[in-house]
Amino acid sequence: MNTTHAAATSYDGRTFTFDPDDWTGRPGELVRVDPASGPLVGQVRDARPGRRIGTGLVLGMVVDDGTVRLGHSEPFASAPMRPLTTAELTSFQEQRGAQLVVGSWRSGDVETPLALRAQGFNRHTFLCGQSGSGKTYALGVILEQLIMHTELPIVVLDPNGDYVHLGTPRPDAPPAESAAIRAADIVVRHGRADGEEAIKVAFVHMPRHVQAAVLELDPVRDREEYNQWLHLQLTSGVGTMDDVTTALRNGPPAPRALGQRIENLGVAEWDIWPWNLDHQEPPPHRVTVLDVSTFRTAQEPLVTALDVVERLWANREDRVPTLVVIDEAHNLCPAAPTTPLQTILTDRLIQIAAEGRKYGIWLLLSTQRPSKVHPQVTSQCDNLVLMRMNSPADVEELGRLFGFVPPSMLEVSPTFAQGELLVAGVFTPVPIEGRVGPRITVEGGSDVRVPMPPAPDGH
Ligand SMILES: Nc1ncnc2c1ncn2[C@@H]1O[C@H](COP(=O)(O)OP(=O)(O)O)[C@@H](O)[C@H]1O
Ligand SMILES: [Mg+2]
Numbered sequence: 095m096n097t098t099h100a101a102a103t104s105y106d107g108r109t110f111t112f113d114p115d116d117w118t119g120r121p122g123e124l125v126r127v128d129p130a131s132g133p134l135v136g137q138v139r140d141a142r143p144g145r146r147i148g149t150g151l152v153l154g155m156v157v158d159d160g161t162v163r164l165g166h167s168e169p170f171a172s173a174p175m176r177p178l179t180t181a182e183l184t185s186f187q188e189q190r191g192a193q194l195v196v197g198s199w200r201s202g203d204v205e206t207p208l209a210l211r212a213q214g215f216n217r218h219t220f221l222c223g224q225s226g227s228g229k230t231y232a233l234g235v236i237l238e239q240l241i242m243h244t245e246l247p248i249v250v251l252d253p254n255g256d257y258v259h260l261g262t263p264r265p266d267a268p269p270a271e272s273a274a275i276r277a278a279d280i281v282v283r284h285g286r287a288d289g290e291e292a293i294k295v296a297f298v299h300m301p302r303h304v305q306a307a308v309l310e311l312d313p314v315r316d317r318e319e320y321n322q323w324l325h326l327q328l329t330s331g332v333g334t335m336d337d338v339t340t341a342l343r344n345g346p347p348a349p350r351a352l353g354q355r356i357e358n359l360g361v362a363e364w365d366i367w368p369w370n371l372d373h374q375e376p377p378p379h380r381v382t383v384l385d386v387s388t389f390r391t392a393q394e395p396l397v398t399a400l401d402v403v404e405r406l407w408a409n410r411e412d413r414v415p416t417l418v419v420i421d422e423a424h425n426l427c428p429a430a431p432t433t434p435l436q437t438i439l440t441d442r443l444i445q446i447a448a449e450g451r452k453y454g455i456w457l458l459l460s461t462q463r464p465s466k467v468h469p470q471v472t473s474q475c476d477n478l479v480l481m482r483m484n485s486p487a488d489v490e491e492l493g494r495l496f497g498f499v500p501p502s503m504l505e506v507s508p509t510f511a512q513g514e515l516l517v518a519g520v521f522t523p524v525p526i527e528g529r530v531g532p533r534i535t536v537e538g539g540s541d542v543r544v545p546m547p548p549a550p551d552g553h
Contacts, residue, residue: 098202100148102127102136102175107152107166110136112175114148117141121502122516122527123201124178124186125150129170135162135178135186137524140502153524161189177202190523194239196232197515197531208528210236212244214521215417218447218474220467221460222492223481228513229460230256230421232479232530234537236458237419241381242274242534248381250419251399251426255387258282259536267534275535279380285389285398286365290376293384293394294368295401297335299375301408304400307434308393309355319351326352335362366394387539396435399426403442406455415454418446423459424466431468440468447474464491477519482510499525 100116102125110127123138133156141148154164160182178186183199183206192209199208223229237260240246250257261280263272283293297305302324306313311320339356356362366389384402386395399420406416420426427443428436446455447470459475461467465488478496483489486508493504499518503525507516518525 098177100175101172102129102150103171103173104129104152104167105169107169110150110152110170110175112141112148112150114141114143114145117148118143119177119202120506120527121500122525124153124183124524125175125202126156126178126182127152127170127173127175129167129173131168131170132156134167135182136175139500142502160185162186177204180204180206187523192523194236194243195531196235196239196517197513197528199526199528208517208526208531210239210517210521211523212240212246214477214519215240215244215246215458216415216454216456217451217476217520218457218471219459219477219479219519219521220464220472220475220496221458221479221481222464222483222488223462223507223510223515224484225462226512227481227483227510228515228530229462229481230254231513231533231537232481232515233419233421233458233460234260234533234535235530236479237381238271238275238534240417241278241280242271245380246415246417247378248417248419249402250381250383251395251402251421252383252385253387253395253422253425254539255284255385256421256537256539257383258284258385258538260381260383262536263534264536271534280383281376281379281381282383282385283376284385285387285394287388293366293386293389293398294373295366295397296368296373297338300397300401301404303438304397304404307400307438308361308397309352310359310434311355312434319355322352335364335367338362364391364394364397365389366397393433393435396426396433396439400435400439400442403439403446407442407446410450410453410455413454415456417456417458419458419460421460423461423471424463427459427468427471429466429468440471444468444470447471463488464495469495475519477521478517480504480507480516480518482512482514483507503527 100112102110102112104110121138121140125136127134127136135153136150138150152166154162155167157163187209192211194210194212195207196210197208198205221229263275285293313320339353384398386398427440431437431440472495489504493501503516513530516527
């Protein structure tokens with residue numbers, strides 16, 4: 095018995111049903127249905143054997159030249175249904191403006207490139223998967239595509255130094271793509287580096303509330319000190335924390351407590367403060383990777399992130415589109431922030447999640463568990479990339495947060511192998527299950543491999 099030819103029935107022209115025993119495919123496959131009223135393309139939503147009915151969604155009608163016009167159809171009964179061919183599947187994605195190829199899409203027996211819509215990145219995107227599911231790798235593939243095929247400015251907050259080679263093509267990368275990566279204006283900065291390569295933030299240029307958070311000052315609990323801080327005049331000659339301490343010592347009236355606080359916290363020893371008094375902001379680049387893995391304190395990555403988002407927010411009226419990429423996002427906008435720095439950063443990210451879209455500030459967040467990131471950020475994401483997730487509770491939560499993903503497609507994520515993913519939302523024509531493609535650039539921070547002798551044919 096052929097198990098991928100079923101008879102579909104639709105009473106409303108929007109959804110259809112079929113006998114799941116006639117269908118061995120997975121949810122998410124695209125099908126062509128041929129009722130008397132004219133051919134249409136649909137997506138199987140639920141085809142689990144043992145269910146009484148399989149269900150699907152009508153995507154649109156196939157018009158004369160083979161393109162699909164989105165919309166619903168006439169009701170129909172017992173119309174033949176079959177998987178789309180490779181050509182039909184590829185054409186469907188192209189028609190929907192999906193050009194960023196991030197991997198492959200298996201639908202039925204055919205495999206086609208899995209492409210995302212570049213224009214769908216004008217939303218916030220959530221990437222979720224358990225540790226080792228391949229999030230960092232997949233994020234790298236997505237970034238490479240955005241770098242090569244768009245002009246979108248990107249800032250990457252890189253907690254583990256995974257993206258430090260984003261500008262370096264792999265030796266086996268296709269020549270055209272190598273050239274495109276080499277041509278891109280990509281700068282990488284590190285914590286505790288020298289010169290141009292260093293991440294530096296001038297304390298005196300940071301907004302007052304950020305300065306206060308660096309000093310762990312709470313406006314209510316530390317009422318007096320916070321107020322002294324507010325009224326303290328920091329001159330532009332004050333570039334380093336040592337200068338701040340000196341200013342405090344000499345300034346009338348001497349706010350001794352503040353000076354002691356700075357010394358006790360060890361803030362003056364952080365590597366992020368520039369030594370030169372006239373530290374200038376580096377000019378903007380197309381892609382900036384901020385490798386915060388080399389800082390010695392947990393606070394400096396937070397200060398780095400605050401510097402990025404505060405600046406973007408302050409200049410939001412300029413409406414310069416920017417994608418802010420945060421790997422391990424639970425560190426920067428946790429569900430329950432604990433320190434003053436985490437709190438003000440999370441607050442700002444919540445604000446950007448809610449209002450950033452209209453200014454062109456878009457977030458791309460990656461994390462292991464949906465519940466670890468602040469729900470007011472997660473709930474604003476219109477794109478989902480889901481990789482392997484073991485915990486049924488987490489999958490359930492994702493279902494609640496991302497109502498646009500068919501539950502039957504979410505449910506299979508515990509069976510994903512490394513590199514397998516589900517994409518759903520504005521950046522994809524339909525929810526798609528697929529496999530991420532090869533990286534073009536060199537991975538940073540990946541496992542060290544056992545050295546092997548070269549193969550005899552020289553490859
Ligand atoms: N699609 C893939 N193809 C090849 N190697 C991969 C793929 N995805 C992940 N890996 C490798 O598996 C390891 C873990 O992947 P990673 O992306 O760091 O996982 P995560 O960020 O989810 O913890 C890395 O060494 C990475 O190179
Ligand atoms: Mg990772």
